[in-house]
Amino acid sequence: MNISTASKAAGLPAKTVRYYADIGLVPAPARSESGYRSYDDASVRKLVFVRRAREFGFSISECRELLGLYEDRRRSSADVKRIATARLEEIGKKQRELQSLHDELAHLVDACRGDDRPDCPIIDSLGDPGGGVRKSP
Amino acid sequence: MNISTASKAAGLPAKTVRYYADIGLVPAPARSESGYRSYDDASVRKLVFVRRAREFGFSISECRELLGLYEDRRRSSADVKRIATARLEEIGKKQRELQSLHDELAHLVDACRGDDRPDCPIIDSLGDPGGGVRKSP
DNA sequence: CTTGACCTTCCAGCTGCTGGAAAGACTAGA
DNA sequence: TCTAGTCTTTCCAGCAGCTGGAAGGTCAAG
Numbered sequence: 246m247n248i249s250t251a252s253k254a255a256g257l258p259a260k261t262v263r264y265y266a267d268i269g270l271v272p273a274p275a276r277s278e279s280g281y282r283s284y285d286d287a288s289v290r291k292l293v294f295v296r297r298a299r300e301f302g303f304s305i306s307e308c309r310e311l312l313g314l315y316e317d318r319r320r321s322s323a324d325v326k327r328i329a330t331a332r333l334e335e336i337g338k339k340q341r342e343l344q345s346l347h348d349e350l351a352h353l354v355d356a357c358r359g360d361d362r363p364d365c366p367i368i369d370s371l372g373d374p375g376g377g378v379r380k381s382p
Numbered sequence: 383m384n385i386s387t388a389s390k391a392a393g394l395p396a397k398t399v400r401y402y403a404d405i406g407l408v409p410a411p412a413r414s415e416s417g418y419r420s421y422d423d424a425s426v427r428k429l430v431f432v433r434r435a436r437e438f439g440f441s442i443s444e445c446r447e448l449l450g451l452y453e454d455r456r457r458s459s460a461d462v463k464r465i466a467t468a469r470l471e472e473i474g475k476k477q478r479e480l481q482s483l484h485d486e487l488a489h490l491v492d493a494c495r496g497d498d499r500p501d502c503p504i505i506d507s508l509g510d511p512g513g514g515v516r517k518s519p
Numbered sequence: 520c521t522t523g524a525c526c527t528t529c530c531a532g533c534t535g536c537t538g539g540a541a542a543g544a545c546t547a548g549a
Numbered sequence: 550t551c552t553a554g555t556c557t558t559t560c561c562a563g564c565a566g567c568t569g570g571a572a573g574g575t576c577a578a579g
Contacts, residue, residue, distance in 0.1 A: 315505055322499060326494045333491055336484045343477050347477065354463060357462065360458065361459075363454075396557095405535090
């Protein structure tokens with residue numbers, strides 16, 4: 246299987262597939278006589294695994310770790326769960342950050358008339374050093 | 383005012399302050415005889431503005447646009463509101479993505495026993511090409 | 520035999536900084 | 550006045566995670 250076939254099967258761009266081998270995330274594939282990369286089904290499965298893990302937001306190094314566990318028949322599910330749980334906590338943290346960002350910005354957008362006059366609470370708030378923070382109410 | 387004083391006043395690392403001038407986001411400051419950058423209060427206010435806008439997640443080019451409006455006395459608040467609203471929509475989109483990611487991963491983490499045996503729904507799901515997608519229920 | 524779709528390598532660039540090296544400028548104290 | 554220490558400067562490199570493009574080799578169809 247040449248790279249474009251394999252990459253389509255894995256749902257990744259060929260460039261990315263090459264890149265993953267370059268950085269050693271997946272093993273370097275065998276080569277044909279003329280130097281073409283040659284993939285088998287097992288390689289494609291690993292690429293799919295990585296794609297899915299990346300879609301979940303796991304970093305490349307987390308993917309490395311997960312792929313190690315994927316290939317290890319003696320792995321403990323606790324190891325996997327630990328990594329996934331850490332990721333889940335990051336997601337939660339990001340969600341909370343986004344929420345407060347959203348609330349503050351929505352508040353400003355709401356307060357802005359959006360007409361052709363220059364007065365604008367959004368601009369005002371951005372220019373304010375500690376903007377958005379209430380001081381001793 | 384030398385760069386460290388200005389950067390502290392703006393709440394940014396000195397490196398970042400230099401960087402913002404390098405890319406032309408803020409105007410290049412005046413220089414002393416010996417070549418030291420020399421900042422005034424107006425520059426610091428612009429740096430604060432940029433810091434706050436970045437904290438809101440506006441990109442550098444959005445910051446450029448917003449800073450242009452900040453300095454433009456004849457701006458219309460509609461222009462500002464348009465940029466902020468677009469950002470708000472991005473935030474909303476990101477929130478929805480994170481939510482579905484969270485739900486799916488939480489479900490998997492929940493289903494994983496986390497013991498010393500190898501069976502693991504998390505790994506199984508990552509290896510599954512269309513994993514997490516229900517086909518015609 | 521030619522065309523066009525593939526494949527290869529390598530280098531550069533994206534975003535938004537951040538770290539570090541080498542060298543000059545300034546200030547306080549002995 | 551010398552010196553130590555803390556500025557400051559420039560420039561180069563690197564983080565993540567790809568992605569685009571150039572220059573060239575390979576292969577199958579017509």
